[in-house]
Amino acid sequence: MTSAPPSGPGAFPKPSLAGSQLRRLGIDTGAEHVVYLRRDSPICRSEGFGPHSRLELRAGNRCMLAALNIVHAELLGVDEVGLSESAWQWLRPQADERVMLAHPASVDSLADVRAKIYGRSLDATQLHDVVRDIVLHRYSHIELAAFITACGGDHLGLNEITALTAAMVDTGTRLHWPQAVVVDKHCIGGLAGNRTTPIVVAIAAAMGLLMPKTSSRAITSPAGTADTMAMLAPVELDEPTMRRTVETCGGCIVWGGSMNMAPADDILIRVERALDIDSMGQLVASVLSKKIAAGSTHVVIDIPSGPTAKVRDPAQAQLLARLLRQVADAFGLQLHVLISDGSQPVGRGIGPALEAHDVLAVLRNAPEAPADLRQHALAVAAAVLELGAAAAPGKGLAMASQCLASGEAWARFQMICAAQGGLRTPGVAGFRQPVTAPHAGRVAAIDNRRISRVAKLAGAPSAPLAGLTLDVHLGDAVAAGQPLFTLHAQSPGELAYAMEYVSRHPCIIGVEEPR
Amino acid sequence: MTSAPPSGPGAFPKPSLAGSQLRRLGIDTGAEHVVYLRRDSPICRSEGFGPHSRLELRAGNRCMLAALNIVHAELLGVDEVGLSESAWQWLRPQADERVMLAHPASVDSLADVRAKIYGRSLDATQLHDVVRDIVLHRYSHIELAAFITACGGDHLGLNEITALTAAMVDTGTRLHWPQAVVVDKHCIGGLAGNRTTPIVVAIAAAMGLLMPKTSSRAITSPAGTADTMAMLAPVELDEPTMRRTVETCGGCIVWGGSMNMAPADDILIRVERALDIDSMGQLVASVLSKKIAAGSTHVVIDIPSGPTAKVRDPAQAQLLARLLRQVADAFGLQLHVLISDGSQPVGRGIGPALEAHDVLAVLRNAPEAPADLRQHALAVAAAVLELGAAAAPGKGLAMASQCLASGEAWARFQMICAAQGGLRTPGVAGFRQPVTAPHAGRVAAIDNRRISRVAKLAGAPSAPLAGLTLDVHLGDAVAAGQPLFTLHAQSPGELAYAMEYVSRHPCIIGVEEPR
Secondary structure (H helix, E strand, C coil): CCCCCCCCCCCCCCCCCCCCCCEEEEEEEECCCEEEEEEECHHHHHCCCCCCEEEEECEEEEEEEEEHHHHHCCCCCCCCCEEHHHHHHHHCCCCCCCCCCEECCCCCCCCHHHHHHHCCCCHHHHHHHHHHHHHCCCHHHHHHHHHHHCCCCCCHHHHHHHHHHHHHCCCCCCCCCCCCEEEEEECCCCCCCCHHHHHHHHHHHHCCCCCCEEEECCCCCCCHHHHCCCCCCCCCCHHHHHHHHHHHEEEEEECCCHHCCHHHHHHHHHHHHHCCCHHHHHHHHHHHHHHHHHCCCHHHHHEEEEECCCCCCCHHHHHHHHHHHHHHHHHEEEEEEEEEEEECCCCCEEEEHHHHHHHHHHCCCCCHHHHHHHHHHHHHHHHHHHHHCCCCCCCCHHHHHHHCCCHHHHHHHHHHHHHCCCCCCCCCCCCEEEEEECCCEEEEECCCCHHHHHHCCCCCCCCCCEEECCCCCCCECCCCCCCHHHEEECCCCHHHHHHHHHHHHCEEEEEEEEC | CCCCCCCCCCCCCCCCCCCCEEECCCECCCCCEEEEECCCCCCHHHHCCCCCCCCEEEEECCEEEEEEEEEECCCCCEEEEEEEEHHHHCCCCCCCCCCCCCCCCCCCHHHHHHHHHCCCCCCCCHHHHHHHHHHHHCCCCCHHHHHHHHCCCCCCCCCHHHHHHHHHHHHCCCCCCCCCCCCCEECCCCCCCCCCCCHHHHHHHHHHCCEEEEECCCCCCCCCCCHHCCCCCCCCCCCCHHHHHHHHHHHEEECCCCCCCHHHHHHHHHHHHHCCCCCEEEEEHHHHHHHCCCCCEEEEEEEEEECCCCCCCCCHHHHHHHHHHHHHHCCCCCEEEEEECCCCCCCCEHHHHHHHHHHHHHCCCCCCCCCHHHHHHHHHHHHHHHHHHCCCCCCCHHHHHHHHHCCHHHHHHHHHHHHHCCCCCCCCCCEEEEEEECCCEEEEEEEHHHHHHHHHHHCCCCCCCEEEEEEECCCCEEEECEEEEEECCCHHHHHHHHHHHHHHCCCCCCEEEEC
């Protein structure tokens, strides 16, 4: 006991942190960083930490915020600090490295989020600060949810969407290309199948355009473009290999996840999907930030519109198209928007390998190639060729069709695959079962969302050969017992599980009885 | 491989769940339920579960939604299902009970939350559905954050606040009392100290009113009323013991946490505090739902207003008072609002035991009793006596003062403590250190928030003797080196840690140099 006043920051010892040895606990909590401590650990006692305290961890010059889980049992030593998988990968501690734990400094940009909740507009500086703190993982998941909700319901104005897009580009890597024209395409998702990208890249590159395509893996869908492409060639390329591929072939189709382009988008999108909140402003910022960061100058956006697609009707598609154009203008990005038919899946296969088979069939001009996928890929390719000035206005479709029919596109695709590490042949799942029409009639509706759900229950995308193939299209006449679609699975359990769902949801493909 | 069509829900076996043995992992994740599975477990493989999937668990007739964490390492057997502490307590599995896991049915009320995000008003049925699902723990933390954010920024209208209040009452236990008049009091927090409740209950009960007080433990403050009262008597009473206490003594001061009154509030408030979002509508619903659920008919609400209190200025206090009255009217609740001085803490001690010492000193008419606490408690008691018609208008203060001065209040308090299980004497912390004025001058400001922070760093409330005592009030003249406040801690480490914070924040108590 002493009565001396504090004489400065150094006068009182901090509680000793010696012995705060890091331990990888092997718990994958998703994207949120979690740190584990024992309740009776000196650090919990001295700092008054409890479950869901936020902590700041420092190791060397690396810093991280994390949520605290308190461990009661003997999972940890009393002096140990456990890390979740994402926390371990973020902090990347060296062997025997020790960690400092403290109450985190307040995250000042949260005041901007609160201002937004109260209906105020945020300026470019405020949005930049918010996005920077998000990229630094300084926001908890509930804080991310608050930001997304505050911006949801179309509460973002045009200036805010533009500033959010810029902030998302500026807080990540931005690729630069020597060419003046760099083309790209993007499809506003929600439609099963529809795997046009490899075909479009092959045609655009064959016709002399530069199309360095980075794609994502599936988050909630049965396959992302990167998942499908991974069935055909390596997609996890480092930047030098990707650049070499683009230089030699004029294009590539790689996974963008390792390139840190618009990383805020990857963080926000997971929470948006978990909340199932579709905000047009955030969608525009998400799509355009990735394109700008990839160095694209001319982008075709495909918006399928249909009752079970992401965009439900043409009016909503027009609104979205206008907003995309307005924001693209602010960045000097040339945009062409295609509003396409989103009433049913495009192509036959749903799932990484099954979609890859469709892509190969179209590229090879195989007789069994799905005509709808071929036609839609040609329409997108035509728009890309015209926007990139490889084809004169109105001449894109003829050029694309000729490129495909002549085998040039297939040759270019093989060249790209070789440069990425070698063309692969996708396999076929061992367990298959058709789902048949309960009665004769005409195919009246195909539920995109449930089709995707079934493909996922069958194992896609983590079981890459799994998914389903469609045996009919809208309007087809079918006989009772005729296959509507066929499930593909890599294990009997997954097949059974998907079938159980199908049996409970008879209207995945609706067959209208003849009158 | 078969080509038979599905013949009904029973035709395809569900993947076997035999072997899904529950295991308590001893991880406290806070309020959010978490379930742990190995990535290679049959259930993860067959259902396609991944980190942050939401799962439905069923054991017997109990059902629970939980977030999934994937365990890589050898923390679990491949057939085991690990549960976090809150999940274990919610599901309360019997020995060797097995659990069924499945994709959760969709939570329909989330559509109402989305509607609210889009600016639509919710009606009573919608708000009831939302609150019911929250109480059933069907909302994830990010979904709670979305609901709170959508209602924040004063986006709730009067009808919505009333409906939210009703829903919060209806989804929990509601106490009923035979008496026509049941008084209560509540203080809108943010002010350190200010522990008037035990004094007010003693006076009201001694003067013949019924005051069955249920209080909370601290969530983010250094002490809740239940924490302080626990220093003086047992507070974790079952309902029969509480009712016996109220019948024999006319009042009680117990912890309300075990009584399941307005349980949605407890869930929402944790997320609100973590987000640091103050929404007036949610505050009103939170306060009034607890009072209505407790069976109160006449309630005095104390709103301290000051620059570092929860309510920053008198205009805001008036707005809040009006909203409280309007919603109370809808429930036939008689309300009296006191707007008090929130410019500095009330009383000397901050922390459970230190506040209990203040309460005892006032009740015993000790010469060292803090005059401000005595005066404020009498003002609240006077309002309670008048609102409950124990005192004529304008006569409450004289009656309360007489009751306290005569020892009647102290006698009643001892009687209440005896009925609750016996009066206790709070101890004194072993490690104390004064913080002194850096120079002579006048005390110009006391930062409530930092005072609370320091008390918590010293160990309050989990170290119940810890906290601080104030040695000065606003306006006091002090000499250089004169104590401003004194830290109390139960360990040297905690004392050092609080002092370290004090040394970095010299303006916790601002001393203005004489001109």
